[in-house]
Amino acid sequence: MNKKSSWEKSTCAYCGVGCGIKSRFNNDGQLEIKGDEQHPTNKGKLCAKALTLSETLTTNNRMLTPQILNKPVSWNQALNETANQLQNIIDSYGPDAVAFYVSGQLLTEDYYVINKLAKGFVGTANIDTNSRLCMSSAVAGHQRAFGEDCVAGCYDDLEAAEVVILTGSNLAWCHPVLFQRLKQAQQQHNTKIVVIDPRHTASCEIADLHLSITPGSDVALFNGLLSYLHTNDYVDQHYIDAHTNNITAALTTATALDLQQVSQLTGINEQQLHTFYQLFATHSRTVTLYSQGVNQSVSGTDKVNAIINCHLATGRIGKVGASAFSITGQPNAMGGREVGGLATTLAAHLSFERHDHWQLLSDFWQTDKLVTKPGLKAVDMFDTIANGSIKAVWIIATNPAASLPNSNKINQALAQCPCVIVSDCVDNNDTLRHATIKLPAQGWSEKSGTVTNSERCISRQRRLVPTQGEAKPDWWIITQVAQRMGFERQFNYINEAQIFAEHVALTATNNHPTQSPRLLNLSGLRHLTANDYDHLLPQQWPINSDGISHQRLFSDGIFPTQDGRACFIATPYRPAITQASADYPLLLNTGRIRDQWHTMTRTGLVASLADHIQQPFISIHPTDANHYQVINNQLVTVTSHYGEAIFRVRITTDVKPQQVFIAIHWTQQTSSAGSVCALIGEQRDPISGQPQYKAAAVQLSPLTYTTDAILTTTTTIALTELSASTALYWVCKKVAAGYQYFISSNLSSSALEKILMAHFMHSMQHDLRTITHNSRRAVVFNNNRCLASVVIHPHNSHHYSTTSANIIGNEVNDIEVHQFLNGEDKLASSDIVCVCKQITKQQLIDTIASNKVQDLSTLSRITTAGTGCGGCCTEIDILLNTTNVN
Template sequence: MNASVSNTLSSEKTSHTTCPYCGVGCGVEVTVSETESGQQSLSHLEGNRQHPANFGQLCVKGSNLLDTNDLSNRLLHPMIEGERVSWPDAYQHIADKFTAIINEYGSDAVAFYVSGQLLTEDYYAVNKLAKGYLGTANVDTNSRLCMSSAVSAYKRAFGEDIVPCDYQDLENTDLLVLIGSNAAWTHPILFQRMEKAKKLNPEMRIVHVDPRANATSSLADLHLGIKPGSDAYLFNGLLNYISKSHAFDRAFVESHTNGFDAALSSASLSIEEVASHCDIDAKTVKQFYELFVSSPKAISFYSMGINQSNSGVDKANSIINCHLASGKIGKEGCGPFSITGQPNAMGGREVGGLANMLAAHMDIENPTHKARVKEFWQSPTIAEQGGLKAVDLFDSLENGKVKAVWIMATNPLVSMPNRNKIERALKKAELVVVSDVVSENDTLAYAHVKLPATAWSEKDGTVTNSERRVSRQRGLLIPPGEAKHDWQIISEFAQAMGFKEGFNYTHPSQIYAEHAALSGYENDDERYFNISAHKNISLNTYNNMKPYRWPLPEVGATQNSLPDSKRVFSDGKFYTENRRANFIPIDPRIPEQCTSDDYPFVLNTGRLRDQWHTMTRTGKTGKLAQHISESSIYMRAEDAAKLSVSEGEWVHISSAMSQAEQVCLPVKIDEKLRLGTCFAPIHWNQTFASSASIARLFTDARDPLSGQPELKHAAIKIEKSPVVQYVQVFQSKIDVLELKQLFDHWQKSVRDDVECFTAALTQKESTASSIFNKIVTEFSHLGCQIYSRIVNSLSIIVVSKDEVIKAVIVMSDKPINLAQDWLAQQIYKNIEEIDLPSLLRGIPDESFTLGRQVCSCFNVREKTIVNAIKSGFASVSSLGDKLKCGTNCGSCKSELAELVKTHSGNIPISVVTEVHDSEDVV
């Protein structure tokens, strides 16, 4: 802690809250410091060792939360058409617009598009306002994009959206099947629990089903690199195999299920037919099937690779069918386990956060449910039918049926498919309101009204993780500027609309208590979701709430003693009309965007280890940019060679939905991809890149039941970009020059107060020499001193002012391979303290010749790790002992394991066993 701060320190307190990233819902312990003048800060953060989701562990993103919590790019005041206004004026403006539109066009002419980043109390307020007071069900969420197919599948099979597993099941199973999930990067704390379980139980087997071998594959005993989109064939075949084997649980099927014969009839595929459809070896298929039927306990853990499909619901049901047929459900270590992508996607499901739902797991198409909710809310109306799902909502904005949309805590221009259409829709809207934390992002550029919302460290309420565990997210800091909580904004707006009685909340605990009461209202075991034990919760109990798993019904529970719920479906009772689970006949469908001569490659998408969604948070800290600093398109070397493209060269990517110049990325070679398939990350947007928004490449293809878009499969064309000059710029954030307008394509990242640009100059705009001269001229106007040198094809410019380095610029007609970390670290150094001749020749310090950074926590690089492996440290644990890598957040462990697998093959066994126990050898 800074000495000047510590001298005036008035108090410190430790608060428990919840991580705002993925759906694991990790507990976080934060120290809040306050000075005598009342200034608050967060001085220390670590995992909460008492939280049952993570037991003190945090991934690299969670560990660096404090670095993302500054006020840079914060929206702090309400704005209308770019002008600052008061909150009452903002509310009145929106209310007048909403009222006029509803009076002229009806309630369904307005819509809300919200987010899994909202807390449950926020979600509840907006759903109550829209469905019970405005009379429209046009409330959808970006959770539609990640887990709505899983929701629909659970409801079809079980009668209710119930995840029947918990995290301990991942550790207590015999077979763990990971499907369409790169958990090592997307849910790293759960992945670490899987790693530990496998180490403690060597008999445990792990199967990874994914077209792309990735970090998660490092833990797998068997990887099935199936053809993209062919999952339903694989699990239909497994159902057929189960029915013909000793694994078929006839007693369970006959006593507790419906429709087995019809489901089996649609699944009559032989192993050879499955292998053909999935384009993998028949022996591999049989090996997987035999593992499943021979394992007493099995978990199927699935994520976006299943859900983000035009048949995601069917794919999920094909997995559920296999668990029903084998009776591997309702037992420890068994079940179909969908993992959510956002911190409160589950909480949103509880309060009706999707357009086809009502609150408390009730259905909007059910007349009894509608009447019940309307009566409970004492609301003037209730939505008569399901509202517009995400893709349909923006279709209706574009065609004029929806006139106004209120977007909360999400950036649909980056996350929704068919970005060009989303842009047209927002341009056409009569009113676009955006409540957000940031002052600039792709979507805010289209907002007529901008409202400042609270961020993670200020928000106060509850979230529910992927195992149905409710945790408190506690407000740690006073909201800055005029920022308000989302529930507060909605409540005050509702009062401006004339709905004062239904929204007179003054604290989120009041909303939570109402939500709890509704969950138990007229719920005679009709719905499994029930937390009515908290319907009269006190403020003190709410503030001191410990994590618990629902259900928590009123009878037999107390507010001070919160027992975990019983195991779901252990009695064979489900929540369908006849209390039996439903088998669903599955007719597999191929993806909508099929490859062709014009678009010969398949594009797959996903998240990176150290970045999150559209980088609103993670893009602010340099530590999270060190692992992978720029967006790329990953290709097999053989595919790249056919296009005469080498690693580092930029390519134009197009689909039937986009023009070639709209997406342009550098190439990375990845031999773990299937031939003809490519991968690109989802995160980059126009704040961080000129042409990396891959949402432009995807059609509106979506599942007909869930409405979830097919964001895992696009047919694309790749063409080499005519780059004449590659450019890298590293400059001080304090006095940064706006250089991006000089380049045709650029990407930006931040590293320790240094702004880093990677850019490409094509022949369309200008020549390399003129760009060189423009850069020199811009810095010269600032009174800077310029040093430059050309070595072979490499031009390096060093800019200093007052003897301090302000910028380093590197230009070449070939891809630049200099260590970016080294170049970034030159900024702010005194010109006399560096080896200027070596810098101008592009000769890095020795520590930066060690390859890419693998461990972000301890800055351990690839060559250092490889050398240690070759010297005998051939396990993840021994590498940790030697180099500390993997011993803090653990996010790099899967990559360490992969390096061990790759580089330990030539180590003599005698050397390996001298270093560590043989059971640790990967």
């Protein structure tokens, strides 16, 4: 028996909460994951995604070797070709003909060197990040109000607050560990919780007040709040006079709307508005936590500043239990902002607007090529690729062909770009299809460096497992290319600790406490040795020369502006650009689901995470479902001005009439037509450049087809075989021993059977049984081990077929084969609610009914549901309420 290894600490690969983990190899050689009880962020708690991280460490879809034009080459060849192509384009067309598009999933050290190369030595600011799509409005709002991109508060404020406002944030699903902390605080301290969201989400289940706001009207809501605070003498005039500027301009725009107008614009009745405004006004410890629903808007920056204005007016910034708090979506979105990851920023919070900052950075990097003006933001960058002005783009650790708005246009732009370099740990995604050079990068658990979470806490990500194939750290790939472009001395790094030390030194350079200081200051870490770096403990910046980490910022009322004062920003209400019309009468909102992450390149490898929600769906109100004559689980085609996609209908009152919701996660790898970004337009905030993902006008129509099939197999299949002539629609999900494909076709059952058998089951021993006249089932096995199965039947819009994947990959006996072929297998007809314990919705309903269960603790004791990460507890509470009422 192998001996268990000791626990190694690291940081989760997923959202911006930044949970600490511990891992070790067990006796079977498998990596165990659990929460780090000593990490200040999560104190041992983890969500289902984090708990299943070890299941993502697979060779499936890993890029294992460098490639040029899809042919394997040596690292030397790939690096030389990358450097030569970039240099040739720079020499012929200038540095702005080259662009870089990077990711909040990079480590800070990777982020630092790619920005140094682009802005300091290539001489282009055309480097942007997918953080542009989620957090850039918060960045711009912070800069306008505070003078620097700083989150003032910390997670502990959620537990210290009297009132917590969640606006544009489904915390329960997107940041579940924080949600559990908030829920516990509510139970212990009677914290009042307000949720501002057009939808009724899982977060609403603990809300004292849910404001179902009209999409895009947040500025009107918070302007109304500022006006209410001023009119009713709830402002902190002493704080305003001593620490802020420009209150008059902000009040002028805020008071332009009376309560009745705010009600009309927001769709919230006056009584609810008054209740909300009173809650904010009368509780000094108030946190407003905002995320994508605020940021992803044509008025995202103004929304952020409208929120901050209310906190400045009451002096609630950087105080215990009182702050405006931006929560990020990616593991290192904050770290990328520290090193100038956006096209509009410079490293170490230095500014394009200040000549002394140019000089500081030029001297520090020892370069005469430093750019002095902002570059192209993400959407503009890909427009410029489309028009041919950018000849080369280097994409690192992200999938813009799937995640940027108007994805059809993005794919066309990449298809015609002469040089598309992609560094990634996966071998196939929407973007990699266009790559001319592919560079295999280490993935989470293989690479080493630092990340910074939403509360400015720097944590170590450590190497836990050996690297697969020939993959290399991103910083190594970047610096090797830089050296080949002639910058050997400036990029001669030995390890990631050396890069972190340079980043630390830059934050401390000319950063004087009395001379308009930058709050991003890590000078307390300047003397870290490589060994110190290896053992670095989680700590929040700023970490000044005294070595003390600071939880909150601005508690002294001093801000990093020229005069030390914060600035109120006038935020006039402007209607959303996108409006529903006769041709496109429904307003589309987008977001995440509980157990998936981004484009599923990692979570899509975990069978249990696929069980909660199995297919791309569109949430639609019963009134609209009746109007369009669609029913639950029916396939519909959704069309916008930009493209179309296909989704299964979920009829629910969680959305309002004439509003629909679609999740963002499915791509061309997991669905033939389930990518929501094909529907999203390019409207964006004029200040931040952040696209509007939350308000697109669409229409829908039922999809007509004749046959359904479910193919389950131990191996992946060539999805190119499922052409439009074979399948109108398909979607793939991971199951325990392989993959399951849901297929909808206009072919007859017999014709589809022949194609599936010929392409995917032709070389295997099989048994085929007719169930009804047009319904077919087949099982393929080898030495009694089931390798594949297929179920084919005529489509019936009133019947949504599912089938168990339990027999796949296992040894089966004649009885089990007989049961499957005769349709007697256990149908997977009930959604999984508790992923950790694999408890279905039907199991919970049956237990509640048969045992007359009234509370969560009793139900958890009987079924174990909710005793893992706790992320499902809100849904279990809903089931308890609805089942007992029924």
